[in-house]
Amino acid sequence: MTRIDKNSSGGGNAVTVRGMVKHYGETKALDGVDLDVREGTVMGVLGPNGAGKTTLVRILSTLLAPDSGQATVAGYDVLRQPRQLRRVIGLTGQYASVDEKLPGWENLYMIGRLLDLPRKDARTRADELLERFSLTDAAKRPASTYSGGMRRRLDLAASMIGRPEVLFLDEPTTGLDPRTRKEVWTEVKAMVGEGVTVLLTTQYMEEAEQLASELTVVDRGKVIAGGAIDELKAKVGGRTLRVRPADPLHLRPLAAALDDLGITGLATTAVDAESGSVLVPILSDEQLTAVVGAVTAHSITISSITTELPSLDEVFLSLTGHRASAPQDSVPSETLEEVAV
Amino acid sequence: MSAATATAVNTDARIPLRSHLRHTGALVRRNLLWIRQDPESMFDALLMPIVFTLLFVYVFGGSIGQALGGGQDGYVQYVIPGMIAMMSMTLSQGVGTGFSQDFNSGVMDRFRSLPIGRGSVLFAKISVEIVRMLFATTVLMIVAVLVGFDINHWGGLFAAVGLATVFASSIMWVFLTLGVILKNAQSVQAMGFLVLFPLQFGSSIFAPTKSMPGWLQDFTDYNPLSTLADAARGLMVGGPVAHDLWVTLGWSVAITAVMAPVAIHKFRTKS
Numbered sequence: 001m002t003r004i005d006k007n008s009s010g011g012g013n014a015v016t017v018r019g020m021v022k023h024y025g026e027t028k029a030l031d032g033v034d035l036d037v038r039e040g041t042v043m044g045v046l047g048p049n050g051a052g053k054t055t056l057v058r059i060l061s062t063l064l065a066p067d068s069g070q071a072t073v074a075g076y077d078v079l080r081q082p083r084q085l086r087r088v089i090g091l092t093g094q095y096a097s098v099d100e101k102l103p104g105w106e107n108l109y110m111i112g113r114l115l116d117l118p119r120k121d122a123r124t125r126a127d128e129l130l131e132r133f134s135l136t137d138a139a140k141r142p143a144s145t146y147s148g149g150m151r152r153r154l155d156l157a158a159s160m161i162g163r164p165e166v167l168f169l170d171e172p173t174t175g176l177d178p179r180t181r182k183e184v185w186t187e188v189k190a191m192v193g194e195g196v197t198v199l200l201t202t203q204y205m206e207e208a209e210q211l212a213s214e215l216t217v218v219d220r221g222k223v224i225a226g227g228a229i230d231e232l233k234a235k236v237g238g239r240t241l242r243v244r245p246a247d248p249l250h251l252r253p254l255a256a257a258l259d260d261l262g263i264t265g266l267a268t269t270a271v272d273a274e275s276g277s278v279l280v281p282i283l284s285d286e287q288l289t290a291v292v293g294a295v296t297a298h299s300i301t302i303s304s305i306t307t308e309l310p311s312l313d314e315v316f317l318s319l320t321g322h323r324a325s326a327p328q329d330s331v332p333s334e335t336l337e338e339v340a341v
Numbered sequence: 342m343s344a345a346t347a348t349a350v351n352t353d354a355r356i357p358l359r360s361h362l363r364h365t366g367a368l369v370r371r372n373l374l375w376i377r378q379d380p381e382s383m384f385d386a387l388l389m390p391i392v393f394t395l396l397f398v399y400v401f402g403g404s405i406g407q408a409l410g411g412g413q414d415g416y417v418q419y420v421i422p423g424m425i426a427m428m429s430m431t432l433s434q435g436v437g438t439g440f441s442q443d444f445n446s447g448v449m450d451r452f453r454s455l456p457i458g459r460g461s462v463l464f465a466k467i468s469v470e471i472v473r474m475l476f477a478t479t480v481l482m483i484v485a486v487l488v489g490f491d492i493n494h495w496g497g498l499f500a501a502v503g504l505a506t507v508f509a510s511s512i513m514w515v516f517l518t519l520g521v522i523l524k525n526a527q528s529v530q531a532m533g534f535l536v537l538f539p540l541q542f543g544s545s546i547f548a549p550t551k552s553m554p555g556w557l558q559d560f561t562d563y564n565p566l567s568t569l570a571d572a573a574r575g576l577m578v579g580g581p582v583a584h585d586l587w588v589t590l591g592w593s594v595a596i597t598a599v600m601a602p603v604a605i606h607k608f609r610t611k612s
Contacts, residue, residue, distance in 0.1 A: 061454045086456040097447030101375050113367035114455050
């Protein structure tokens with residue numbers, strides 16, 4: 001049997017990408033991407049639809065050849081050592097890549113056998129992973145009868161069979177409802193706890209915040225920012241004021257009053273209906289003072305006023321000059337409403 | 342990269358034959374489980390031989406049989422070996438449509454990101470399709486006997502089925518290629534129909550070619566389905582075999598030699 005080669009990469013990087021280019025005719029899916037993922041960390045690759053995230057993952061998992069550029073994963077060259085590389089990665093695609101006609105157990109057993117596990121080990125591993133991803137009860141049912149969340153969990157389990165060193169999660173929660181999304185997050189966090197290096201692509205700011213320690217922001221095939229999440233936020237420089245009226249009935253008047261100030265930091269004033277507060281993005285202490293002044297002038301009693309780091313949505317806006325074109329069910333914006341004046 | 346590393350890498354990259362067999366086995370199991378999960382997928386293999394045999398024998402049997410000089414019973418002896426050829430052809434389309442479906446679900450990405458030989462996925466598909474074909478041939482022979490076909494030489498029958506299998510597996514590479522390059526299963530099916538229909542009817546499968554116009558005879562003479570049908574006929578009911586047998590085998594080898602590398606290449610480089 002083929003032995004798993006030891007990771008031979010230096011510098012503690014599980015993934016290294018240099019000058020990666022992939023064009024589809026006129027479309028520049030990747031236009032010179034550099035990326036480093038340190039071993040044992042979770043790198044979030046954040047960007048809107050069409051930013052090149054999936055193309056990057058497909059190249060790194062040997063499904064697609066780049067036009068130019070180099071990449072290594074766990075010390076193996078993507079172009080020259082694809083077979084060794086495939087042995088140490090796990091891939092969970094944007095669309096659940098399990099065989100829908102097969103029962104959950106059979107899916108996992110099949111992949112175990114394809115990864116050269118002896119029959120007995122493949123059986124044990126399938127049982128173990130079904131148990132761990134709470135799918136034991138559904139083991140014998142075809143995957144086509146699974147709910148979206150169950151299918152995604154089966155997909156994650158399938159990626160884990162070979163005990164990968166590097167795991168690629170391509171938009172693991174796209175299309176899932178918020179509750180199921182949290183389920184998947186819990187599973188991913190558990191996997192990270194076992195020391196797997198994860199490259200996660202997402203268009204959800206909240207997802208990147210939840211799972212990733214570092215972030216690379218991509219837009220139209222280019223990396224436009226990168227670093228630790230908190231650093232990135234600080235780099236953008238803005239803050240968000242959260243002002244909460246004591247009486248919920250004052251929420252709309254307060255919002256209208258603050259919007260009248262015409263302060264536009266990284267975004268416009270918005271109402272967070274869920275927490276009953278108004279969000280004002282500010283860039284300076286003068287603006288903070290102006291907000292407090294406006295509250296006093298309208299004699300609205302407030303119960304709290306706090307400053308927060310900007311959301312990743314705002315980070316993206318300030319970095320690219322346009323809003324991340326996240327779909328309707330994007331987590332953060334779902335609780336925000338634009339103020340109608 | 343130093344020479345030493347390069348050597349180590351190469352040894353590790355080679356997939357041993359035993360692994361290939363293991364992978365193909367796991368994928369064959371998958372395709373067989375599909376049949377268990379969805380028995381309706383066997384309907385074509387079950388019904389096609391019944392429906393086609395009854396149609397041809399009872400609709401055309403009388404008149405073509407008369408021309409052959411043996412009536413309907415004579416036609417049964419003529420057409421059944423041809424049906425073996427036709428059946429193998431029609432069912433081999435299934436590899437293309439099944440493959441196309443795999444690509445459109447994410448499961449093919451999973452396979453291609455695993456450290457398995459690219460051929461295993463294709464070989465497994467072909468193996469299972471051959472199982473389906475043998476099932477259909479068994480059904481065909483049962484119906485054939487019921488409508489009056491005499492199995493004179495069992496050895497000849499098995500040889501004919503073997504030859505049809507060899508030829509069909511070469512054609513499957515063509516359909517696998519179509520399955521990889523065409524967008525969806527419907528296109529594969531439509532394309533398959535366009536290729537198969539003229540090949541099947543422009544042949545000696547259903548009727549002797551003597552009465553056809555010259556240009557069509559030229560086509561049917563080179564049509565491998567004619568030689569396959571004629572060889573099967575020779576093997577099962579008697580008559581000259583050697584020429585048709587060799588031509589059919591030649592076609593099989595040629596088609597496989599060209600199309601298998603194309604299919605594997607297309608499969609490997611599909612993005």
